[in-house]
Every structure is written in structure tokens, then in C-alpha cells.
Amino acid sequence: MKRNTFYPPSTPEEQGITSAGINDFLAWVEAESIELHGFVLKRHDHLVTEGWWKPYRPEMPHAVYSLTKSFTSIATGFAVQEGLLSVEDPVLNYFPEVKPAQSSIDMGKLRIRHLLTMTTGHDTDTARLGTTGRFMDYRAELRIGDRTDGDEIQAFFDQPLVHEPGTHFLYNTGASYVLGVLVERVAGVCLADYLQSRLFQPLGIPRPMWEQTSEGGNIGGWGLSLRTRDVAEFGQFLLNQGQWNGKSLLLPSWIQQATSCQVNSVNISSSGEEDANIDWQQGYGYQFWQCRHQAYRADGAFGQYCIVLPERNAVIAIQAGLSDMQRVLDAIWTHVLPAMQDAALAPNLSSQQQLSERLANLEVGHKTSIHESMPVTGTRRYKLEPNKQNLKCIALSLTDQSWYFEWKDDGGGTQGLSGRYEWGEARLPSGRLASVKGAWIHSSTLEICICMPDSPHYDRIHFVFEGQIIHLHYVHLNFECIEERLKGHAT
Template identity: 40%
Template sequence: MQKTETSLPRKSPEELGISSEKVIGFLDALQERGLEAHGFMLLRHGHVAVEGWWDPYAPELPHMLFSLSKSFTSTAIGMAVHEGLLTLDDPVVSYFPEDLPSEVSENLAAMKIRHLLMMGTGHDKDTTDALHDAEDGNWAKAFLALPVPHEPGTHFLYNTGATYMLSAILQKASGQRLLDYLQSRLFEPLGILGPTWETCPRGIHTGGYGLSVTTEDIAKFGQLYLQKGVWHGKRLIEEDWIEEATGKQISNGDGGDSDWAQGYGYQFWRCRHGVYRGDGAFGQFCIVLPEQDAVVAITAGTGDLQGVLNCVWEHLLDAFLPEPVQEDERLSELQERLAKLRLDMPGFEPRSDMEARIGGKIYDLEENRFSLQSFRIDFGEDSACLTFEKEEGDEIITLGRQSWAMGQSPVFGGRDTRTASSFTWKAPDQLLLSIRGVETPFCITMEVRFGEEDIKIDHKFNVSFEADEDRPIVGKAAR
């Protein structure tokens, strides 16, 4: 990738005492286990040793972090504590006097900022759905209206709504939105350019998810924590905060082989092997290995997060050597592997005689969960133009003929994000479309079967929060 003044310094794996063979083993394990990675960076002693992106993903593209956003929100709270804007023992209710229920329960009154941080609010289920369902868009009020059956601090429950409340409290305490607060304090010093963060209907950043940055930005964040909060000689985060935030604040299980049962800090997970991490849905990782003086940053699109961590433990833990390597005979092989990383689009037959009959034809679609009203595809020599009609306007996607065509679409997340799309013919009457949101974990595959005058579209996401199975979309040629 092109290096800039904001990039991390680079050295070879040999110089940093990292075994190329072990890293190759890690890449092989991801592939063998079907774990879809998008970006990977391995740092040691403050330098990037290994980096790779699976085409069509690229180093300059931001990636949705999902719950890895929580660790950034926690960092903002730590900074605000140091600045005297708030304390961890402040009652949550003290920040929202206008949004309190008519009766404040004893447990709600006892809930403090530290309880939000450690996921020990006392709730018995994640509050996120209740926040999203709030008709007036007042998420804080919806959070405070929920029952709190457990004494705060005694019961771990992963609760994304709690992190939203941290964002809302920070905005009240500082007068700045979360993203703006972190801009001069964290993002600018680290050289993190153009971060974006989703907001609630009232304009408060979501806190527990919604941040998008690049893989290298994740690596910088992990390196800052590894360096105990100091960046280029300037302290950005207090060391005692880092110790507290990444240490075990509450029990979340009885250990064992699960890296979700080793204890929880302040929006950081404890791991086996003396490691801690921030992570997000579908494989977004910032893994800090203090004993090895190393950081692993991963962006991905997989539902098997434990599988990714197992690959790190099984292959990368043993990759760190006590001294630089004089000569690694597999280094050139590793460099070649990294240069050729890619996610292949499906490839069957590049063309079909069906193109002449269906090209430009409009098919009216029956009611479906995507609110698509019609389907049309126009074929060119090396590409095709897919058009879905929707009530709010046409959605047009350019597809490469067995190659990735780059574009933009709101198909992933409701706002325009970069896409890479392709098509191939699985059979003379079966068109296979692949659309990747390359700033997201998501890829949708559509298998389109053409009859005499009808159409059937089977569709599947690589990863999703919803059920795997979905009803096909059907339609008929417009008359």
C-alpha cells in the first residue's frame, strides 16, 4: 500500500523476529476453515511486519467495525474522566432528569457510569431493540424506562444500549458529540482520517456500533493501547485508565476454551494467553498481545469469531521469536501470498444465449422484504447494468462479467457505500450475481432463474443478523 506521513512504520518479518512459516500457516488456516477475511495487519515492536487485503477489499477502504466501536467509546470516557468532566461513580440518572420514568427503581438509581462500561447495568436482556423501537427517537428515555431486575455491578449482560448511554452522557458532559470529542484527542494524533459514526434519530452517536475506519486505523488504536497511551512521545490516554479498562472488571463466564468467558473490562474483552481485545460482529478485531509486544488487526465477514481467534492462538502466538531472523527461506513465499490475496467471484460460464432474450426486459416483482418493485438487466461486452426499481428511486448496480466492477450503492446499510459486483452464468437460464459491500462485512449472492415469462430470485447473505433462509423473490415479465 502507499505509505503516507500518517502510516505506521514498516519492517520485514525477519527484522521483527516473526516466522513467515507461522504466518503462512495462519493464512492457510483461515482458508481451510472457510473464514472470510478482508484485511489483516500484524504489528510488532511498533512496526507493521505483515499486511494483506483480500481483493476487492483494499487498505484505503474504511470498514464497519460494529461492536469494536465500543472500545473507542470507552476511550472517550477515560479521557473525559481525566479531564474532570465526569466520574465513573456518577449516577446514570443524574444526566437525564427530563427523561426519567415516573418511578425510579432502586437498581436504576444505583446504576453508575462504571456499570455501563463493564456491561453490569443490571438488565436481563440487551436494551438495543427497545431503543430502536422508541417511536419518539429518544433512546435515552427508552433505556431508562426498562426494568433493572439485578443490582448493578453483579450481573454481566452484553448490552449495546449501555454503550449508547455512554455516548449520550459524554455529549452532555462535554458539549460535543462523541466523534467530535475524539477528533482532536484521538483521531488526529493517530492520523485516522475521515472516520464516520452512525447516529440515533436525535443525532447522538450510537456508541456501541457504527464507527467505520480502515484496518490500519484499528492497528494504530491497538498500538496506542500497547504503548500505554503514549503516541510519538505525547500521552493521549492515562496509563491507569488503560490498565483498568483492559483488566477484568466483571466475570462473564467460567473461562475454559471460550474467549467470551475470560472476563470483561470497560468495553474490552479479556482473552486467553494474557491477551485482550476489542471486537465486532462478523470478525472485526483489535487484538493486543502485551507479552509479545504485538498487535493483530483484522476486518472480515464471518460468523465464526472464535474460529478466527483460534487461528491466531494456534499459529501466530508461536510466530514471535526472541531475536530478529537472519534469513527466512519462506519470506518470499509469504510476500507472494500476501500480494495475491483475493476473494474469488463465482465463475461458471461467462455468456449465455439467454442474454439476447432477457436483456433490457422488465420483470415486475411480487412484494418482498427489500421493497424491490421490478428487475431489469442490460448486458454489455464486459459488464452488465442491473436495475431494481424501488418506490424511492431506481437502484442501479454495474456488474463485471466474471470480474469485479466497482461502484456505489445503498444496498448495504441504507447509505451509499462502495461495492464490488460481478455476474456469471451458472446454467443457460440461471444467472448468478455477487454484490459485495467492500466497506462492510456483507456480500449478497443472487441466483436468478428465468422462465418463459417469469423470474425467480434466490438470495443469500454471507453473514447476517437475521435468519439464513429467506423466501425467493418472484415476478413476471411486464406487459
């Protein structure tokens, strides 16, 4: 039977961490309105702290986006361990059906190692992002290249090499996609099946949801959904150098190679300036990023983190909906890292109680309406000025118990959404089930939060009432952040 590394939990002080330091980090998250969804901290193979921000829950799998790439790296490691491939093998050996693009650089030089280290020689990411849809129903699709026949492997090789493989780092999601298909070809099964008995089952991770490729396998560069605890266990597996419950699952040499600096990841812009995100400048391994403070991480869009700190024997797992990922890493280094000491600390009951209370009250957005009496009641209708959302008019029906928001676009369709001043479920116009909540955050401002509890995606709308005028601040996060300010007049 698998030993559950999460229980019994330990106090932070027992593992040499001050509760005050963790509390300071969580207080910063709240003060800065940072959109965290789940947080797990482990040290010395013990659970130290875990928490989820309502409406997110510990049992809910959450999309981890490019953190998926690190699982593909581990799958590659298992294939190497089993003699199915070598990182020095030419990639084209595994795709005899493709026709490489004409270029001055021979694609026969492309090795599996170059896929792993994002040094394929391409000058732009071979993945393409497209966003379609309407207000409150945007959809995004990530695909390789722009072929219309769905052949994404050929689409990768359609794009010529500009640099000699191994000489130029460029974050290239297409490389991870091809790597995943390659591993599936040598393994004879999809990535999820290949990792099930080798990784997921030993670590106690329920078989995860994983998006599929056009070939019917799993996408190597994105598409995996995991619980925050699953991400933490993955980090513990990495920290343990592939060991689990006294058994070696994967050779330590692969973990060491994958998580160490293989290439320089500093990006220089056309103006000659370095990327401002300093933790993306520390180097890249085999689908893993290096961090400051001798740490490394697997990460995904909008703040999906598996941070491993070998020198502190600690793992931090975070799931979030961030537009600025560097800020949270900065806060980890500022608040949590200094809280880690070399030896166990004396109990601090006051700080532990304060931390427990904060963890019990985590919530996305404003926890409660700050105005007891309703500033605005009844039904109000507004005609909107021209806007990019193509909305023509809106209506709000407000009581002291509930709200109803209705909008009409230029297509003449009318859509609506209702909720209360506490978290509840609602069916979006797209048919998708979401968590919604309204809160009066100012005497004239109503905030409506719409969250997708299985992903970082959300919509936020602030309605500011100003006499016969209404101002809307709309923010939508789904692969890209869409933000607009609208204005309407009462009718």
C-alpha cells in the same frame, strides 16, 4: 511531526514471526472461504504484514460497529483524567430530566462503572434491531427501546432493572449509548470532537465518520467507520499504555483498568449450557473483551477486530464480513500466535516470497471464472416458486464479457443489476454504489457477488442451471444473515 509507525515496514522474521505462519493463516482463510476484508499485523511497533481483499482497499473507511464502544471507553478515560467525572458517580446525576421506570431495584444505584462493564442490571439488551426492505435492498436500524418520540435516553431508563447493578453481566448496547451521551454532556462537545485532538490527531487518524444520536452527538455504542490501519494504530496506542511518540496521552492506569477483567462474562443459557464462543467467556473490562492467551480485544459485529497481545508485543487488526466470529479467533491462535518467537529469526526468502504473492492476490469470492468457455449464454427467463423474498420471476442475460440480472417482485416492480467477470462498480436499485462481480465457479453455477466496500454488508447469489430449472441460493448479510434457497422454471 508524528512518527509514522507503519513505515519503514519490517519483514516478519525481523520481528520474530515466521512468514510461513502468517501464510498458513491466509491460506486457511482462502480454503475455508472466510470473508476477510482487511488484515494488519504489527509487532514491536513495526508493520509486519498488511493486506486487503479485493474490492476492499486500504484507504476506504469500514464500519466497525461495536468496536466503537472501546473508543467511547477511551473518551470516558479522558473525561476521568480531566476531572469531569468519576466512574463511581450515579448515572442519574447526569440525566435529571429522565423518569426512571418503576422497579424493585433503585436506579439511583446505577453507576458509570456499571455502564462501562455492562452490569447495569437489565435482563435484556436495551437496544432493539429492526430489519425492513426487499430483496437486494434490506435496511436495518438499531435503536434504544421502542419509544416513538425518539427519546432514546428515556427509553433506556424505561426498562426496569432486574438485578442489582454490578452483579449481573449482560452485553447491553444501550449502556454504551448512554455512556456516550454522558461523556458528551460533561465534555460539552460530541465524541468525535472530544477525541479529535486527544486521540485521532496524535495517532494520525483522519477525522472519522461517526453516526449521530437523536441529540445530535455521536452514538457511543456503534456508528464509527475507520480504516484497518486506524484500528491497528488504536491497538498500538493501547499496547503502549496510552503513550504515543514519547508523550503520555492517557493515564496508563485507565488503559490497565479498561483492558483488564472487571467482570465474569460467561453466559449460561436457559438449558444450563455455556455459550460455545469461548473467547467471549474470558471476562469483560471497560467496553473491552478479554481473550485467551493473555490477550484482549475491541470488536464489532461481523468480525471487526482490534486484538492486543501484550505478552507478544503485537497488535492484529481485522475487518471482515463474518457470520461466525469465533472461527477467525481460533485460526489466529492456531496459526499466527505460534508463529511469534521471542527473538528475531533468520531470513526465509522463500516463505517471504510466498507470503508476498498471496497478499498481492487477495480477493473476496472466486478470483476468476474457472471455466474458460461460457456454460450458459443468451437470455433466459424463469418463473419462481413461492418464496419469502416475494420474487415472482427473474431473467439472466449472459455473454462472455458481461452479465445482467433482472428480477420482479410481487409489487410488480422490475429491478436490474449488471456487471462483468471482474470487479467493477454498479448502482443498486436503492441508489447505493456497490462493487459487483460475476464468476462461473462450476460448469453449471454462476456466482454474483455484491459488496459494500465501506461496510461488512454483502449479497451473494448462486445460480445453478439444471436444464429447464434454475436454483438460487441467496445470502444477505446486514446486521443479520438472511439466507434462502429459491427454485424457478424456464418460461
